[in-house]
Amino acid sequence: MRTVLITGASSGIGAACAEVLAIEGNYRLLLCARREEKLKNLKTKLEQLQPTLQIHTFILDVRNSDDVEKSITSLPDEWKNIDVLINNAGLSQGLDAIQDGDFGDWDRMIDTNIKGLLYVTKIVTPLLKKSSQAHIINIGSIAGKEVYPNGNVYCATKHAVDALNKAMRIDLLPYGIKVTAINPGMVETEFSEVRFKGDKEKAKNVYTGLTPLSGYDIAETISFVLSRPAHVNINDLLIMPTAQANGTIVNRKN
Ligand code: NDP
Ligand code: 8X3
Numbered sequence: 001m002r003t004v005l006i007t008g009a010s011s012g013i014g015a016a017c018a019e020v021l022a023i024e025g026n027y028r029l030l031l032c033a034r035r036e037e038k039l040k041n042l043k044t045k046l047e048q049l050q051p052t053l054q055i056h057t058f059i060l061d062v063r064n065s066d067d068v069e070k071s072i073t074s075l076p077d078e079w080k081n082i083d084v085l086i087n088n089a090g091l092s093q094g095l096d097a098i099q100d101g102d103f104g105d106w107d108r109m110i111d112t113n114i115k116g117l118l119y120v121t122k123i124v125t126p127l128l129k130k131s132s133q134a135h136i137i138n139i140g141s142i143a144g145k146e147v148y149p150n151g152n153v154y155c156a157t158k159h160a161v162d163a164l165n166k167a168m169r170i171d172l173l174p175y176g177i178k179v180t181a182i183n184p185g186m187v188e189t190e191f192s193e194v195r196f197k198g199d200k201e202k203a204k205n206v207y208t209g210l211t212p213l214s215g216y217d218i219a220e221t222i223s224f225v226l227s228r229p230a231h232v233n234i235n236d237l238l239i240m241p242t243a244q245a246n247g248t249i250v251n252r253k254n
Contacts, residue, residue, distance in 0.1 A: 001054075002133055002226075005030040005082050007062055007120055008089030010038035012189025013139060016215030017086055020223050022046040022053050029053065030079055032060040032071070033089065062089045062116030063108075072123045083131040084226060085124045087117045087161075088139045092154040092195040106153045113157035117164065125172070133230070134177040137222055138165045142185045145238060146247035154195075158183075169235065178233040180225050185240035186250075188212040209252030210243035 004021055008014040010033035019042075021027040029046070033039055039057040046053055056079050060071050090113045093105035121136065128134040143151055144158030165181040172179060192203035206212075218239065225234045243251045 001026060001028055002083040002131075003028040003030060003079065003081055004084040004086060004226075005032070005124060006086045006088055007032055007060070007116075009033050009057075010035045010042065012191060013184070013187060013215045013218045014086070014088040015042055016219040017088065017222055018042060018046060019049070020216065020219035021226075022050045022055070024223060025050060025052065027084075028079075029055045030075070030082065031055065031057045034059060034061050062120055063111040065115075065119045068116075068119040069123050072120075072127075080127055081131065082124055082127045083133050084135045084137070085121065085128065086137045086139070086222065087120060088137075089116055089120075090139060090157075092191065093197070095150045095195060097150055098152045101153060109153050109157050113154075114160045114164075117161060121164075121168065125177070128172075128177050129175045132176075134175065135226060136168060136172070136177060136179045137225065138168070138179070138181050139218075140165065140181045140183040142183060142238065142240065142244075142247050144181075144183055148247040151247070165236070180234050181236040182218060182222060182225070183236065183238045184213055184218050185238075185244045185247075186210075186212040187215060187218060189215055209254060210241060210250055212241050212244075213239065 004027050006014050006017055009018050009031035018029055018031055031039055036059050043055055043057050046055060058071055061067060093108050094102055138161055140161040141158040143155040144162040147155045165179060169179040188207050192206045193200060196202040221239055
């Protein structure tokens with residue numbers, strides 16, 4: 001049974017991954033995020049869905065390197081045998097032209113999406129090295145493949161994830177650690193609400209007139225990626241709603 005650590009598991013893609021993997025019954029789940037209540041509720045739900053599930057949750061802000069190190073090195077011994085790391089925690093803040101951007105927004109995106117992913121990866125890698133089925137899955141984005149108007153810093157952070165994904169595959173090759181990038185287009189989660197700082201109306205409009213992906217669409221793909229035989233690694237996937245051609249062109253029905 002493989003143990004999977006999912007960052008940003010309290011909502012959206014991370015929570016959907018937890019649910020899909022829990023239902024499969026072949027994984028032990030280590031879930032973290034900043035919002036304790038959400039994690040507790042998710043744990044209760046998953047234990048009801050899968051009564052044999054082994055699950056451990058803990059609070060973690062991936063931006064704090066000391067906390068990342070402490071919380072992972074102080075995991076109970078039975079939770080230190082991590083096989084899979086899903087680097088999912090991430091966010092967008094604001095959608096402004098570069099000259100109008102907010103320093104705080106930029107810091108939050110860079111600190112979470114790039115530095116947080118790096119901190120967690122560095123601290124978890126020694127544990128992954130001990131696994132015979134080690135795998136890192138990095139959640140990138142279409143925004144890491146293309147740039148769209150006003151996406152500037154968010155796109156830059158996801159381009160960094162794209163680069164780090166390739167770099168990890170090289171550096172971790174000698175240890176047999178698989179590295180996969182999952183790059184979604186529009187997924188309806190809390191993402192847009194966070195980007196627009198709680199403006200639910202604005203967030204909803206992002207998905208008006210089209211069927212976006214759901215967190216489950218991404219989670220099912222990750223489940224497939226994880227189920228490949230030992231000699232197969234899926235390097236990089238770009239997954240879009242049918243109604244989205246690229247970072248800027250979508251087909252909305254009135
Ligand atoms: P959500 O906002 O629903 O989920 C984001 C998750 O990240 C939450 O669980 C949040 O938990 C966690 N998180 C944010 N900041 C931190 C932090 N500092 N420390 C720890 N956890 C944190 O959005 P998604 O599920 O959509 O986003 C998941 C990933 O998918 C992100 O990396 C995003 O960039 C990427 N993505 C999303 C797309 C979309 O259209 N939705 C498309 C392409 C990629 P909490 O607030 O409790 O800490
Ligand atoms: C999130 C999707 O299109 O807003 O990464 O960049 S998008």
